[in-house]
Amino acid sequence: MVTAWRRVALPGRTSGFYERPVAAGATLAVSVSAEEAEPGAVPVVAVLDIDGSPAFTLSYDRAGRDVETSEPCVDADGTVRAAVYEHDVELVVVGATRDGALLPRTSLGSEYPLHASDSGPKLGTYIAATSDGGFVVSYHYRQVRNYFVGKYRDGAPAALWHLPELLVGVAREHLVTYTAPDRASRYRDFEIVGRTLDGVKRWELPGDERFVAGTTSDAVLVIDRSARAREVSEYQLRAQEAFISEYASEADVDAADRYLPAAPTRVAWLDVATGVPRWEANVAGDVLAAHATERMVAVITNHAIVSWAGGVATTTPIAGIVYDRWPPSRTLPVIVGDHDGAVVWADDAGLHVEGSTIELPCTIDGFHPNTRERALTKPNAIVAAGHVYVRDRDALWIHEL
Numbered sequence: 001m002v003t004a005w006r007r008v009a010l011p012g013r014t015s016g017f018y019e020r021p022v023a024a025g026a027t028l029a030v031s032v033s034a035e036e037a038e039p040g041a042v043p044v045v046a047v048l049d050i051d052g053s054p055a056f057t058l059s060y061d062r063a064g065r066d067v068e069t070s071e072p073c074v075d076a077d078g079t080v081r082a083a084v085y086e087h088d089v090e091l092v093v094v095g096a097t098r099d100g101a102l103l104p105r106t107s108l109g110s111e112y113p114l115h116a117s118d119s120g121p122k123l124g125t126y127i128a129a130t131s132d133g134g135f136v137v138s139y140h141y142r143q144v145r146n147y148f149v150g151k152y153r154d155g156a157p158a159a160l161w162h163l164p165e166l167l168v169g170v171a172r173e174h175l176v177t178y179t180a181p182d183r184a185s186r187y188r189d190f191e192i193v194g195r196t197l198d199g200v201k202r203w204e205l206p207g208d209e210r211f212v213a214g215t216t217s218d219a220v221l222v223i224d225r226s227a228r229a230r231e232v233s234e235y236q237l238r239a240q241e242a243f244i245s246e247y248a249s250e251a252d253v254d255a256a257d258r259y260l261p262a263a264p265t266r267v268a269w270l271d272v273a274t275g276v277p278r279w280e281a282n283v284a285g286d287v288l289a290a291h292a293t294e295r296m297v298a299v300i301t302n303h304a305i306v307s308w309a310g311g312v313a314t315t316t317p318i319a320g321i322v323y324d325r326w327p328p329s330r331t332l333p334v335i336v337g338d339h340d341g342a343v344v345w346a347d348d349a350g351l352h353v354e355g356s357t358i359e360l361p362c363t364i365d366g367f368h369p370n371t372r373e374r375a376l377t378k379p380n381a382i383v384a385a386g387h388v389y390v391r392d393r394d395a396l397w398i399h400e401l
Contacts, residue, residue: 005361008052008396011043019380019391024074026050027098028389030396031069031082038062044069044094045082050385052398056100060084060092068123071378075129079103083125083137093127093137095154104155108137128170130197134160136175138167147180151199161199169215171272173197176212176220179204192222194275203275213299214292215272221292223299224266228286231261260285269297269311279311289345291335298343300333305343316343334364337383339401344383351388353401362392 012032022029028050034042044067045058060067063086070083078098085091095103126138130151138149150162169176175195182189190207209226236259243250264282271278285302292298298307305316333347342354351358364381380391383401390397 006398010046010394011057013394020071020378021382021389021391022072022074023384027074027078029072029074029080039064044084045072047080058094063089065089070125070127073127073129081127081135083127085123085125106152126167131172136167140166145181168212169220171215172217174272213290216294218272220270220272222268223287227263228261231263232259235259288332289335296338307343334379336381339383361397
């Protein structure tokens with residue numbers, strides 16, 4: 001680990017919500033956005049060889065509004081696709097084969113809430129290739145929690161099927177989604193649903209205080225902090241009752257908002273076809289970051305890195321991470337990937353690999369202090385082909401492991 005970081009310039013800056021590179025086989029793809037808002041062709045996806053050599057750039061013909069591009073998807077053949085959202089104009093899918101040949105553009109028509117004159121990113125878009133040659137597009141409109149997921153073929157005039165749900169994972173033959181939340185219950189009344197590629201429901205789980213943290217070809221990782229949430233709610237209720245009864249001060253009630261529960265977090269590795277757990281484990285504290293591949297499952301808690309291979313756990317203690325839910329008292333760790341059986345993770349001190357720390361050329365963003373959100377934020381970095389790829393504002397940094 002003595003090699004230096006190598007910088008690869010990109011044909012645009014970071015785009016909206018999405019900064020994470022995507023790698024599959026010998027192909028890298030990164031979403032980009034142009035600085036100017038003038039009409040005309042603008043870059044939306046930079047496609048590179050796995051060594052960082054530029055291959056080609058996907059562009060979009062902008063009408064003149066802000067443009068945001070989803071995290072790209074790359075299928076097994078190296079075909080690249082991305083969802084492109086131009087504010088108040090359209091939502092389309094652009095793509096190309098590995099040799100740069102353009103695919104027919106796919107429009108989502110008017111089935112999205114684009115009429116709010118948004119001044120900033122509010123429409124989160126997602127796209128994933130499916131094993132049958134199609135792809136799934138999903139969005140959430142954060143202003144009102146409007147969800148959409150639909151299955152498409154390149155250039156098709158309409159979806160093969162669509163539902164008011166949010167895509168959160170794709171396996172070889174299945175999808176995992178969230179149902180639209182009940183706003184009256186503070187967005188907590190929703191379901192985690194497993195579906196076939198045809199959209200048929202196979203299983204569901206209550207979503208309150210549970211969230212999907214990763215999928216592989218045949219399994220899904222679910223983090224369940226419902227026991228910790230119940231303990232916090234009960235503690236806060238007692239504090240409020242004591243305040244009303246004049247046994248507690250206002251400071252005591254405020255302190256209850258920062259109460260850290262003793263109950264564990266449940267980590268569950270589910271069969272994606274049935275929703276049945278293959279194994280489950282309790283970990284102490286909150287899960288702050290998670291990672292799932294065919295090789296391993298790993299989480300970072302307040303106290304340790306815990307990884308599982310074949311359901312067998314390995315725990316590596318780390319210095320306790322002290323934080324407040326909001327605002328954060330420090331940046332939180334993220335898992336970037338794994339390499340030779342070891343977890344590669346980062347925090348504000350650097351990139352950590354097998355006990356060594358590598359100085360970062362830029363910040364690895366994605367740290368999210370609110371562990372009660374329904375997803376763990378993805379970092380702007382990945383591990384692939386024995387290298388770390390970190391996205392900067394207008395460049396990609398590469399480091400050999």
